[in-house]
Amino acid sequence: MDISLSLVLFDYLKLTEIMENEKNHIVPYHTFLLVLAGLIALTLISVAVTKIYLGTLTVFIALFIAAVKSTFVLRVFMHLKFENRMFTVMVIAVMLLIGVVIFITLLDYLFR
């Protein structure tokens, strides 16, 4: 009983702390500029890779780079890194859902 109460209290304290941080969290300008430079570099790499013939691997490399880029956008530009964990969990869940739907649909088309 005591333990559970203290756990709840601990959780509550942690949550308020997160909310407090969130309110005061100011991302410095240079963080955004740095991430922007990285994103532009990844875009150029992605374009350069298509010039090399790699067969079916090309698609996976392009999608992998797109996934890395979107992680940067989500975590830094969209502040997920500094936000309540709940948002990250929900975003991952939605991405997984889309991934699973594409996977299952393709299973059907590849093996019918």
Place this chain on the structure above:
Amino acid sequence: MSLKTEIHRDDLASKTGMWLFLFTEMLLFGGLFVVYSVYRYRNAEAFHLAAHELSIVFGTANTIILLISSSTIAMSITAIQKKNKTLALLLLGITIFLGLIFLANKYVEWGHHIKEHIYPGSPVLALRGQGDVLFYGLYFFMTGLHALHIIIGLVFIGFIVVFIIRGNVTSDNFVLHENSGLYWHLVDLIWIFLFPLFYLIT
């Protein structure tokens, strides 16, 4: 009127609401990506050849323009948090400007295709076969829906500019500003996937 009332505000809730809306947007485009992957699997050769006709230069330029505009709107939130109203407005202005350039580029691209009689329902395109019809159908629909989101995003950011000038959005009440940023980043996020899937499959 000596009675002072405190207006209740729940920023976490409004941000959660925005995210929930963004999830429906992700699922909307997710559905289109499912369609894309099936059609591409069934018409690999046609998709491969049709993509050659899209301009990689335009596509890359537009990707970089959107990425820069994403960083400027993100920095404008930092500016408003630091009470730098002028810089916040300037950065939002740059974001709107870049969004308009993106649309202008899209206009030139679409104009070029339409001039060559490539558009949904075109008899010339129909002669080229099912794969090309599907590729361009998806291309026009997905980039068109994306462009519509750009327009909505620009209007949203336009409102934020007015709100900052009027003082409705301030350094301690900027959740609306953040939400407009989230919307704009989502538009960027979708383009990050549209770009390689349409332009880079050559």
